Amino acid sequence: MQSPDIKDAMILKDYNIHLVFTNGEKKVFDLRPYLKYQIFRPLNDETELQSFKIIDGTLEWSCGADLSTDTFYLQSKPFQSDAVI
Numbered sequence: 001m002q003s004p005d006i007k008d009a010m011i012l013k014d015y016n017i018h019l020v021f022t023n024g025e026k027k028v029f030d031l032r033p034y035l036k037y038q039i040f041r042p043l044n045d046e047t048e049l050q051s052f053k054i055i056d057g058t059l060e061w062s063c064g065a066d067l068s069t070d071t072f073y074l075q076s077k078p079f080q081s082d083a084v085i
Contacts, residue, residue, distance in 0.1 A: 003073035005057025011050055015043075017059070018079060019072060027076035039065045 008020040015031040034040045042048045042063040051062040060066040 003070045005069055006054055006059060006072060007057075009052065009054060009059055011052075015049070017072075019076060021073065022057070026079035027073070028079050029072050029076040034067070039063070 004021040004023040004025070006019050007022050010018045012018050012028065015035065017029045017031060019027045019029055021027070031040070031043065035044060043061060043065060048061060048063055052059045054060075058066060058069045058072060
């Protein structure tokens with residue numbers, strides 16, 4: 001199974017990322033567990049965290065950090081529309 005690409009994303013509180021996939025699913029990905037790794041440490045800065053772009057269906061940050069679309073899709077939880085953004 002190939003995971004659907006990300007078509008839209010928005011940074012939420014506490015390093016959560018709201019993701020919209022090409023199949024219409026909306027999910028929330030928790031980036032916090034990844035911040036301990038060297039490549040993701042620059043994302044502790046709000047400006048860097050907001051600097052992502054969607055490239056080839058996944059998120060990439062200007063510092064070079066990225067994850068596969070599979071990671072974003074499989075490790076995220078369904079978005080609850082009543083969740084606080």
